[in-house]
Amino acid sequence: MTSENDSSRENDGQVFNRLPATAAERDDEGRATREEVVEWWVDRFGLDPETFENYTFWEKGAGKVWAFASDLESPADVEGLGMTFLRTRQEHWKPTTDAVQRFGREATKNVVVLDADDARAFLRGADTDPEWDGDWGYLIAAHDIAGGVEPIGVGLYLYDELRSQMPKGRQREL
Amino acid sequence: MDPLARYDSLVDDSAAFHAACERPLPSVVRVNDIKATPDRVRRAFDEAGIDYEGVGWHDGLFRLAEDVKPGNTWPFVHGWVYGQEEVSAVPALAVDPQPGERVLDCCAAPGSKTTQLAALMDDRGLLVGNDNNLGRLSALRSNAERCGVSNLVVTRADARNFSLKPFSGEPFDRTLVDVPCSCEGTVRKNPDAVDDWSLDHIEGIAGVQKAILGRSLEVTREGGTVVYSTCTFAPEENEAVLQYALEEYDCRLVEYDLDLDHVPGITEWDGDTYDESMTRAKRIYPHHNDTGGFFCAKLEVGA
Numbered sequence: 098m099t100s101e102n103d104s105s106r107e108n109d110g111q112v113f114n115r116l117p118a119t120a121a122e123r124d125d126e127g128r129a130t131r132e133e134v135v136e137w138w139v140d141r142f143g144l145d146p147e148t149f150e151n152y153t154f155w156e157k158g159a160g161k162v163w164a165f166a167s168d169l170e171s172p173a174d175v176e177g178l179g180m181t182f183l184r185t186r187q188e189h190w191k192p193t194t195d196a197v198q199r200f201g202r203e204a205t206k207n208v209v210v211l212d213a214d215d216a217r218a219f220l221r222g223a224d225t226d227p228e229w230d231g232d233w234g235y236l237i238a239a240h241d242i243a244g245g246v247e248p249i250g251v252g253l254y255l256y257d258e259l260r261s262q263m264p265k266g267r268q269r270e271l
Numbered sequence: 272m273d274p275l276a277r278y279d280s281l282v283d284d285s286a287a288f289h290a291a292c293e294r295p296l297p298s299v300v301r302v303n304d305i306k307a308t309p310d311r312v313r314r315a316f317d318e319a320g321i322d323y324e325g326v327g328w329h330d331g332l333f334r335l336a337e338d339v340k341p342g343n344t345w346p347f348v349h350g351w352v353y354g355q356e357e358v359s360a361v362p363a364l365a366v367d368p369q370p371g372e373r374v375l376d377c378c379a380a381p382g383s384k385t386t387q388l389a390a391l392m393d394d395r396g397l398l399v400g401n402d403n404n405l406g407r408l409s410a411l412r413s414n415a416e417r418c419g420v421s422n423l424v425v426t427r428a429d430a431r432n433f434s435l436k437p438f439s440g441e442p443f444d445r446t447l448v449d450v451p452c453s454c455e456g457t458v459r460k461n462p463d464a465v466d467d468w469s470l471d472h473i474e475g476i477a478g479v480q481k482a483i484l485g486r487s488l489e490v491t492r493e494g495g496t497v498v499y500s501t502c503t504f505a506p507e508e509n510e511a512v513l514q515y516a517l518e519e520y521d522c523r524l525v526e527y528d529l530d531l532d533h534v535p536g537i538t539e540w541d542g543d544t545y546d547e548s549m550t551r552a553k554r555i556y557p558h559h560n561d562t563g564g565f566f567c568a569k570l571e572v573g574a
Contacts (some may be wrong), residue, residue: 151395152421166422167397175437177400177412177425198306198350199419220348243314247349266413269348 113155113163113178115171127160129185134162137183137190142237143205155179160186164196191235194250194264201237201248208237209252209259216240219249219261222268227259235262274468275455278504281537282556291558296459300341300352301360301383302331303418304390307351315346328530328560332357350417355383356460358531358555358565362449362500363387365527365569370395372444377430377487380407382414384449389420399443401426401433431482435490442492450480452501452508456564459557473507480512488520493573497522500567504554506540509566513552514545516570524548527569532559536568 116131117123123130135149155163155171155178165179180199184191201208215225219238229236231254238252238259251262275292279285302309309331316323321344322336334357335341346352363384368374370393379385379400389398400415400423402408408427415423428434430448435441453473458464484499491497499516501508513536516522524546536552538545552568 164421165424166394167424169424169437170439173424173437175424176408176427177415177423179421179423180416180419195416195419198417199421242345242349243311243318245311249348267348267417269343271343271345271348 111157112172112174113157113169115168115173116154116156116162127186128156129162129183129190134183134185138192138200141192141235142201142207144200144203148200148203152179154182156185160184189234191262192237192251194262194267197237197248197251201239202246204237204248207232207235208239208246208248209254210246211238211240211249213240216249217271219252219259220263220269220271222261222263222265224261225259226257229254229257229259274465275458275504281504281554282558283534284558287558288556291556291561292458294459294561296356296563297334297561298337298339298341299326299332299334299355299357300346301355301387302333303351303353303386304331305394305419306349307346312346312351315351316344319344326357329360332360350419353383353386353414353418355387356457356563357560358456358562359383359502360387361529361531361553361555361565362447362498362567363391365498365500365529365567366391366445366447366496367527368392368396368398368445373397373438373441375399375401375433375443375446375487375490376449377401377433377446377483378449378451379411379425380404381410384447385411385423386415386418386420388447389415389418389422392422394420394422396422397424397438398422399424399426399438401428401430403427403429431479431486433486433490442490443495444492445496446487446491446498448484448487448497448499450483450499450501450508452476452480452503453505454502455504456502456557456566459563470507473505477507477512480508481515484512484516485520488516488522488570488572491572495572497570497572498567499570500565502563502565504556504564504566506537509554509568510536510538510540510545510549510552511543513549513568513570517546517548521573522570524551525569525571526551529553529567531555531562534559536566
């Protein structure tokens, strides 16, 4: 058991390693902490931090963070754990489409609501030019449907343009 | 000769049975309660001019009009709905998982029943989705992600040798055993499902089913629930597999409610007799509710 614990200190891309709670508990300098990833979502999208109270966060591969509604022993040698949540170990952290669709409905800022044509274009993977006076960077792209605003995916807003980040496999022509 | 004719003595109306098997199956979606409500899905379908109708026994299932491809609608993009055959919604309801429990789906891919279990658990507790095929696991993962499931652990193992090691050796509260089968009941969706029918194939696959059910009973706690289901009519893959479990393991068949027309499991077939409690299992034939065919039984471990 001791040797397994030792090896988990370096980032092993084959298994899931639970994120340390805070920087003080961190063995791997590059690894994000639980505190940092929750703070990032709260700061960026105005979510209630309690949203993630019962979640554990895990890294598999370089920088790919997963959110899991339960807990396992770390490291966990399994094929999947909860859902992909956030891309770290890069200058600008990037939320995933899955996480934006799952948690983005509660967002109170950095949500750009697209009209019907732009929403369809965004889903196709096309760039759009919506009205937006807010921050640049990663936004939640959403639209009005069935009486409410629903997140579609992640958009990168730069130079007055919203670049759709819909993954190839999730793009659709409606 | 039609291989399904061997079941004429089991069904109440064999002409209706064969006629139903010839008809194509309506396309059905299940509302994913993690992300939407039946009301909101109805409203989204109305806004998009998509024709649908509800089913009597379940408020979260909609039959779609023939020309609708559910994958190309906003509700699908948002993970509000999952394309799932109507009868295949039965076993997760029989499992009846509760939020916070530990639940195993040992033959999970591509994930219609797994995502339904997650929704019934309110996406809380521990849900394990296992399969042995890497390609199918990838489908399971992408379906679970689209549905916003966050309590799922995906594992790759032969369900006959499923290991509790990643789970601290702790058994599960409930296990769904939706085994690979000869798929006779899917003939309406895949007309060639019975083209290569042979008794040898059925007997071979029944051996695998017995081993999977046996292992599932071992990894479920005493007093816990195991649900066994197939989409086939063959008693060799249904009652005979349960009979093996009753003889070899400490478990018993229990009753469960189902508001869909069905008949009880059988106690005699081809010279063999099965335990009287087999009548607690349920057989659903295509002509009963205009669906695919299905078999589902609920077991209690030990106690």
